[in-house]
Amino acid sequence: MSEALAPPSPGALRACMSRFTTGVTVVTYDSDDGTRGVTMNSFTSVSTQPPLVLISVARRARCHDQLLGRPFCVNVLGAEQEALAMRFAGVSDAAEPRWATRTEVPRLAHPLAWMQCAPWQSYDGGDHTLLLGRVTDLAHRDGDALTYAWSRFGTAAEAVDGIEHLI
Numbered sequence: 001m002s003e004a005l006a007p008p009s010p011g012a013l014r015a016c017m018s019r020f021t022t023g024v025t026v027v028t029y030d031s032d033d034g035t036r037g038v039t040m041n042s043f044t045s046v047s048t049q050p051p052l053v054l055i056s057v058a059r060r061a062r063c064h065d066q067l068l069g070r071p072f073c074v075n076v077l078g079a080e081q082e083a084l085a086m087r088f089a090g091v092s093d094a095a096e097p098r099w100a101t102r103t104e105v106p107r108l109a110h111p112l113a114w115m116q117c118a119p120w121q122s123y124d125g126g127d128h129t130l131l132l133g134r135v136t137d138l139a140h141r142d143g144d145a146l147t148y149a150w151s152r153f154g155t156a157a158e159a160v161d162g163i164e165h166l167i
């Protein structure tokens with residue numbers, strides 16, 4: 001009979017995950033109380049046909065119930081947009097966000113990339129809910145990316161010759 005292993009502590013799991021470098025996004029949406037945004041790095045692509053992306057939303061976040069079943073936009077931040085990440089994480093008010101005008105779903109002005117999503121499906125993710133969105137519109141620009149690792153922001157320089165053609 002195998003012995004049940006104790007589950008890893010939240011701190012141990014966080015320490016491992018902090019060594020995984022991600023980009024940084026702000027997920028924007030129309031809520032009952034107006035236009036809102038929330039900083040999220042648990043963002044990944046899922047499928048190209050149909051075009052699906054995933055975000056993982058903490059159950060305790062204010063946006064949790066408001067995002068369920070609603071369209072949203074994932075704004076990928078550029079290297080110079082760290083203050084926006086802090087603002088939409090509720091950490092600092094240093095940056096006053098600028099919003100793109102005449103959009104179907106609220107989005108930031110001038111992110112590195114944006115993907116507007118229609119709600120597709122949601123799944124239980126423990127203390128988070130996994131939301132899949134179907135990408136309905138998108139655009140990108142050139143520039144360095146904002147990153148997050150070791151619980152710190154960093155940057156990744158724009159690459160001219162990636163290995164996309166090999167994958």
Ligand SMILES: Cc1cc2nc3c(=O)[nH]c(=O)nc-3n(C[C@H](O)[C@H](O)[C@H](O)COP(=O)(O)O)c2cc1C
Nearest residue numbers: 038039040041042056057058061062063088089090
């Ligand atoms: C770098 C970074 C990444 C984050 N990623 C997520 C995430 O993926 N999902 C999430 O629910 N919260 C994430 N957060 C926390 C939210 O941004 C934060 O709790 C925010 O205040 C929630 O806003 P709300 O409660 O007004 O909806 C992240 C924060 C930071 C600084």
